[in-house]
Structure formats: structure tokens, C-alpha cells
Amino acid sequence: MADLSVNFCGIKSPNPFWLASAPPTDKAYNVERAFRAGWGGVVWKTLGEEGPPVVNVSGPRYGVVHGPDRRVSAFNNIELITDRPLEVNLQEITEMKRRWPDRAIVVSLMVPCEEEAWKRILPRVEATGADGIELNFGCPHGMSERGMGAAVGQVPEYVEMVTRWCKTHSRMPVIVKLTPNITDVRKPAEAAKRGGADAVSLINTINSIVGVDLDLMIPRPHTDRKATHGGMCGPAVKPIALNMVAEIARSPATHGVPISGIGGIETWRDAAEFMALGAGTVQVCTAAMVYGFKIVQEMITGLEAFMDERGYSKVSDFVGAAVPNVTDWQYLNLNYAVKAHIDQDLCIKCGRCHVACEDTSHQAITHLKDGVRHFEVIDEECVGCNLCASICPIENCITMVPLMDEVDRRTGRLVDGSCLNWTQHPNNPQVAKKPLEPLEPAE
């Protein structure tokens, strides 16, 4: 049986599934239930500095994007950091760590951007026995307007500075949580590394308005007839998060920095994808808020089965395994070619592949054959774009078949397995100017 335990920048947990800093980890009651359900760790909901706690709205805090059958595609929220007194949280963290010594408890922190403020809170957190801290540089609403959260995370110099303060004033591992509301996520990641961060976690929520109430003409959710943007999370953000994780994992400047992957993880498969792109642990919130804590049991057993099937005995056997296969567009092989192929036995003849290709792409799929509905790829027109396979309602009905040692009937070019990328391509004006240099840079 595969061993799911992880040691993430010195923080140990029996499995890589952590609950992200969010409502599910706001207090001992929830965390107790989470650990009983099997979660390997929690990142405690963000603590602020001593004093009167923040005040949340007493109206709706969540907006939602529904898919078919009211499946939740995404949430956004306008909740702030914990609105409970600091001391209460610290006591409960202490108690939980004592009761669950084998689980990871990481404490999320957000205090003003002053060294003294961090200096005051760090020893008190350390005293709880928590395994590490996560710096909340991502919260996009409410706190950012007060110079915290994303306001720090969007300025790499501040990220570096605060990280350094934390490393200076604490022995605990420091995880820097990154905001996606930025042009190039590698910059704050590099800053965190320079500041001495032990790891980064990403992504925090994305600035968003999930929809508009067309009766009231107010975006959702609204509080007393006004609305504000919130932070978006859930399955819809996963592709954005995967890309950002991969960018950090493959960037020479940050390669090797431990990553805790966050963003739309609902199943073991989602988790495994983040891990393949370099995440040593994953953090979950939305899926738990939709289905409850029990989903971790599916995740644990699913990941175990996956690892057993593939012969991975420990998590680190496949963490980052897909990173070498992520590259820049210019290094993709332009000599490679595929053609769509429709399995006529599986085809239910809905015709969507035809109309998608006909209306919006390359007119490469038939509609009729001898007067009868019949959907077949026209190799002379097919560019291999994958649109038909992507929108086909039947799994594996349309597959993309690579050409090998045969002529591409669209281009008339022999596909022989040779490689030619854009940096080498004769159509590239820069190649024409100076005969090329590099192949893909070494990792």
C-alpha cells in the first residue's frame, strides 16, 4: 500500500490533504471534525493582531456559479479573516495540536505591514505548538484595503520584507501564500524565496463578481443594496492555479521551492494533478464547503489506488513528475500532427462535432453520407485542433490520432517523427536573420 505521508518543509502530516485557511478551519469544533474525517492537516483561518476583531457583514458572504444540476462551479466570498478574539484562537490551536499531534496545524497570519506587529504575534503562535505559519498575502477584499493581504502580495518587495521578518523572529517554517491577482506569479514567489520562505502556497482567491441580480440590478451577493467584489475559488479556478503552480515549479529561479497547491481541488485526481506539477501538499476549501469533510476519504483512497496502480510507493515518487513536460509554446514540435478520429460505434449522432467545426473552425467533419446522418473527419481539412473531441458528449468517442510516417493530407507534408520548433522554423523572421540557437534550455 502506498505511503501517503508527507514531510513538507519540515511539517509532517499523514497525508497531503490539508484544509485551506478559510471558514472550515476557523475554530476547534470544525478542525476536530476535520481530523476525525481524516484530513492530514489544516491551515487555521487567518489570525489578525491583538485587539478588537474584524467585523464581517451580517448579510450573504458567498456568491456562487452553478453548473448543470446546480453543481457548484465556483464560489466567491467577502468574508474577512477570523472575527474571533486572538486569544481564543490561540488556545484552541494549542488544544487541537495537543489532541492531534500527528496532524499538521499551520497558522495563517495577517497583521499590519510593520515589523513590530509581526514580532508581537509570532512568539504567541509559536507557543501553541503549531507546526508552521502561512502568510496570507492573498486575501483580495476588505483586508487589502487596509494595506494587508493582497496589498502586500502584489508588491514583491513587501513579500520579501515580511517573509524575512518572520524568518528572523520565529523558528517555525514559513509558507508564503500567493495571490493570483498579479501579472506574473513568479515575481512574488521569487521574492518569498529571497526573504527565506520555506515554501509557497497558491493560489489565493481571484478577484471576481460572480453575477448580477437582474431584478435588483446589483451584483451578487449584496449587502443592503450594495455589492463588492469577492474572492473566487472552486473547480472553475483550478486551471489558473495549475498554471501558476507549474510556472513556479519550472522557473529556474524558484524551482525546488516546496509548493502547497490550492485551487478547485475536489477529488484525488485534482490533487494528483497539482502534485504532478510540483505541489508537495494540497489544500482544499470549496469542495469541503460543498460536500462536507468526508470527501477526504475519497481523496485518500483514490490517491492510494492511483499510486499502487502506477507503482509509486511514496508521494515524492511522482510530485513534480509532469514539470519537465511543461514548456514554452516556442519549443513545441511544429512537425508533429494529429487527426481527429470518430468511433462510429460510440457516436450517438448528436452532430455537435460537425456544427462546432463547421461554424467555428475548419469545416472538417461531415454531416451526411448518402443522405444519412453521418459524422466523419475529413482528413484534408482537419488541423487536429481537438475542438470536436473537447465538446463531444461521449467519452473517448473522438480521439486524436498522431500521424507517423505518413503524409498529412491537409498540408501534403510527410510526418516522419522529426522535430522542428518555432525557434528553428524557417517562417520565424528571427531565424531567417540569424541561424538559430537554442533548443530548449536545460532545467
Added chain:
Amino acid sequence: MSSAPDIRGGRLPSGDYCNAFSDLHAPLDAHEARVAAERCLFCYDAPCVTACPTSIDIPLFIRQIATGNATGAGKTILDSNIFGGMCARVCPTETLCEQACVRNEAEGKPVIIGQLQRHATDAIMASGRQLYKHGAPNGRRIAVVGAGPAGLSCAHKLATLGYDVVVFDKRQKAGGLNEHGIASYKSTNNFAQAEVDWILSIGGIELRCDQALGHDFTLADLRRDFDAVFLGLGLQAANSLGIDAGELRGIEDAVAFIEALRQSADLSKLPIGRRVVVIGGGMTAVDAAVQAKKLGAEEVTIVYRRGAEQMGASRYEQELALTGGVVVRHWARPVAVHGESGVLRSVIFAATAERDGRLVDTGETFELQADQLFKAIGQLFVPQVLEGSSEVLDLDRGRIAVDADRRTSLPDVWAGGDCVAGGRDLTVVAVEDGKQAALSIDRTLQGFVPMAAE
């Protein structure tokens, strides 16, 4: 007939009638409709549309339901089929749109198009909104004979195009078989009349009831007084069993029984036998049998001369009969009836079989006790209604011959619905006939010159 001792009303406790004849399907609520609608794949050149005789844009109306626009969905339906509400209730969808649904290939279960259609058309009816209006009057007058689905579909389309239409019907009420010939549990809450009222409310249509062709007026009268005539006459007579029943009470037409039931103000007063036999294998047989059972008959048996596969009633309808407690016996035909004191007592059947493609008696017989027998073996078009015309309408296999435009052999007379040859005796086909005839009448009267053959 009610004097026969075992044929009487009040077989159910009085409070039970309402329940027994309640809606066959509870209407979908908004959530159910949305979940069902989301199964639609929005097919290109969708097979369900091809399968619909009125070519309703089914993927579009279902997508409109899925996006919370049920009234828009209703309009999409009614634009193609003004009787979309009734068709949602009575269409054999399992042999039309739902049979063609590609979800059958994927999961063996189609999108429930019929129920979704009802959801959308009910939304229109509930809104009380009228979607259509009498077109700018063009001064032309059209006569429509028969206020059933074919006639009213034709009249409605013509009215929207600016014609003044007079609709004649021999019955007291408009609606044709929608009102008189369909099981009441398929059209509850007086839906058929509400739908007719809604259709007629656009203006430009004058309804004249109690006016029978061949009795109160002739086709020649109409041809003289109107610019064009549409005949949606339906069928007038039931086929004969071909056995000598003498004067026995208790032998009735299923169609007449259903009509009496539909028009009954108090079902507890409607007489029904204790042991009922229905002869036939179509929708009418099932409608009569199931309703006889619902009225409290103890034993109801459908007897059909061939097998289940050959029955005109769809598989779904056959199951409806079986789950409703009706016994279905295949491969037998009635050969004699027995009575006592002028009252039916039993029916003698000969067992049948198919040999070399022909139906033959096997030589075995059996007897079913019965105090009421309903004939549901099809209806006939009676051409005598057309008498009195100076010219003669061509018939084809006993019904009115029409071309693809529903034009008869007379240049100013169109026809549609059950009275024309080659139809499928379905409401939805009648609606399409009326619509196509209206469009053809308009093309003809507006001097539209057809393009050279394409």
C-alpha cells in the same frame, strides 16, 4: 343502455372519481424541468425535430427552459404547433421525438421532451398572455369545416396572416377529438377547452357550432361564399364488428363512450359494466379500457386479433393499460355475442394466428363473460357528408385525397387531419396538416408563383 342491470354508475365512492381521473403525469416543477432540460445535448440538425410532424425546434425550446425562459420556450413550440399544449399530453412521444433522441444511444433514456413541452406551454397558459394577433385584414374569407386540431390549426394560421375565418362544427363545442376523443386523464382541468379558447382569442375567427356539413350547408355553399375552404372533418363512423348482435344492449362504440365520459359533468352518473370487453388494439381501445377500469368496472379485457407488436397503441400505452389493471389478450377475434333478455352476457372469441402472413382462426374458441362491449376497431370516413356539391372530391382508400400542400382535387378546397388519406391519425399530424394547408391557401390567394422545380 343504463337499464341493463350490470351497467350502472356510482361504482366508486363518490370522492374517488376525482383521484381516479387525475393527471396522468404530474407536471414538472421548475427544478425537475431544469434538470431534465440540462440533459439535452442541443444536437445539430436534431433527430427529434425531424421526427416531429410539426418540426418544433426542440433543442431550442429545451435550452430556453434550461436558462429559465419557460415562456420563450412555449413560444418556440407554439410557433410550430399551436396545439403544443395538447400534443405535449397526447403525442406518442415514445415513437416520435423521444424515440429519435440521441440520449437513447448514450444512456438508453431519452430527454423527456413531451413533459418539457408541457412545462413550457403550461407556462404560457398560466401567464395568460396572448402571443399572436389577427393579421392586418386582407379582405379574404376562408371557411373551415371541423373545429378539431386540423381545422383550428388552419384557422389560427390563416387569422395571423390576415384572413377572416369562419369555423363550422357539427358538435356543440369546438375541439374535435381533443375535446371529445382523448382519455380525460390526459387532459385534466378542462385543458382542451382552455386551449381552444386561447387559440380563438386572437380574433378574426368566427366559430359556428351545431353546423353540420351535408346537413346545414353544403360544400357548394362554402365554395360559393368563401375564397377557399379547408375540410378538417375527422371520421364519422365506427367500423363494424361483422357479427350479428341483434338488438342487444351493452354493445357500444368506444369513441362514443370516451366522448360521453369527457362531456360528463358527474362521472359517478356515467354507467359502466361490471365486466367490460374492449375490442381493438389502438389508442382508443386503451383509452376506453383504462377509463372503464377507472370508473370501477371489475374486469376489463382488451382483446386484439394480433400480437402486442402489431397493436396500434404504443408500448407505453399498452403498459399504461396493464398497470391500470386491464387484461390484454392477443390473438383472438370476436365471433358471436350471447345475451339474455336483450342484455349482453358474454362474447365468444375465435383464437387467431398468423400463417404465411395471413390471419387465420386456429379452430379454438373461448368465451368471456361481459355485460358491456366497446368497439375500438377504427373509424371510417363517410363521404356522404360531401354530397350536395356540384363537383366530386377525389378519394383515396376511402378518405379525401390530398397532395403535399393538403390541396384536394378541387382547386379551392384543402383538407387535413383524419379525413385525408395517408395520415397517421395523430393530433400532431392533424395540426401540421392545418398549418400547411393555411400556408398553401395563403400562397395561392396571394398569387405566389412557385419557383421552378428546385
